Amino acid sequence: MARDQKDYYYRKAKEEGYRARSAYKLQQINSKFHIIKKGDAVVDLGAAPGGWLQVARQLSGDMVVGVDLEPIEPIPGVTTIQADITREETVDRVKALLGRDADVVICDAAPNLTGIWDVDHARSIDLSRSALAMAKKVLRPGGRFLVKVFQGDMFIDYLNEVRREFGQVKSHSPQASRKESAEIYIIGKKLLSAPVRVGETYDVEITSSGSSGDGVALIQGFAVIVKGTSLGDRVKIAIKGVKPNFAFGAVVDDPKRES
Numbered sequence: 001m002a003r004d005q006k007d008y009y010y011r012k013a014k015e016e017g018y019r020a021r022s023a024y025k026l027q028q029i030n031s032k033f034h035i036i037k038k039g040d041a042v043v044d045l046g047a048a049p050g051g052w053l054q055v056a057r058q059l060s061g062d063m064v065v066g067v068d069l070e071p072i073e074p075i076p077g078v079t080t081i082q083a084d085i086t087r088e089e090t091v092d093r094v095k096a097l098l099g100r101d102a103d104v105v106i107c108d109a110a111p112n113l114t115g116i117w118d119v120d121h122a123r124s125i126d127l128s129r130s131a132l133a134m135a136k137k138v139l140r141p142g143g144r145f146l147v148k149v150f151q152g153d154m155f156i157d158y159l160n161e162v163r164r165e166f167g168q169v170k171s172h173s174p175q176a177s178r179k180e181s182a183e184i185y186i187i188g189k190k191l192l193s194a195p196v197r198v199g200e201t202y203d204v205e206i207t208s209s210g211s212s213g214d215g216v217a218l219i220q221g222f223a224v225i226v227k228g229t230s231l232g233d234r235v236k237i238a239i240k241g242v243k244p245n246f247a248f249g250a251v252v253d254d255p256k257r258e259s
């Protein structure tokens, strides 16, 4: 069954001129989640031989930059570099090529498989972490992220790392993935540019009030709305929700509160 499915997408890719059957995974994921839109600047990590690059270019019609350890045969409208996505210098090279913030970072990178499940899973998580680190540095605030991960016991920790950085996060297995495959794709939308994260606590002073009448504290210039507080209160808060331009906090302990 899995073999038939593989052959179907393999043949289809040959017929339609895609370099890899994985092109259909990106098409299917994009139909469902709308990650790449017209005019987007896209960075593709672990991009060889280039199936995703072909699809990304068709979807965006704009700047697409691909990175892989392996060389990639030229694709019209696409810039590629041979580089290691785990190295810091690669971030600088990608930024220089883009010349602007990226709208989307996609990553289908996979380690050389050893067949030892724990090792392959750990290496996949390492690559996914590098992709997340790159995304945080090259994406515009509000940008989108798609990354492949091999499932295993570190998956949930990684998923939570992505959740800390993006306002909307989902995971998904496209139909074009082989049935026996343990790969899963994580989709992150609305990259958060806030200096605060859900669960963190801060001692703050309420320095203004919002339109709702609740107090507002500034953390590194970022507005945090704290329900039930008023101007001049000094309170300890926990961050309960983060939006691109503001956050919600709740008082957790207010021994020094002045009203």
Ligand SMILES: C[S@@+](CC[C@H](N)C(=O)[O-])C[C@H]1O[C@@H](n2cnc3c(N)ncnc32)[C@H](O)[C@@H]1O
Residues within 6 Å of the ligand: 019, 020, 022, 023, 045, 046, 047, 048, 049, 050, 051, 052, 053, 067, 068, 069, 070, 083, 084, 085, 086, 108, 109, 110, 111, 112, 127
């Ligand atoms: C499954 S293939 C990607 C297929 C691609 N999405 C396509 O549609 O053609 C995984 C790629 O990840 C690349 N890769 C693995 N580790 C990497 C690293 N540290 N830096 C850059 N690329 C890496 C491999 O060289 C390989 O080409």
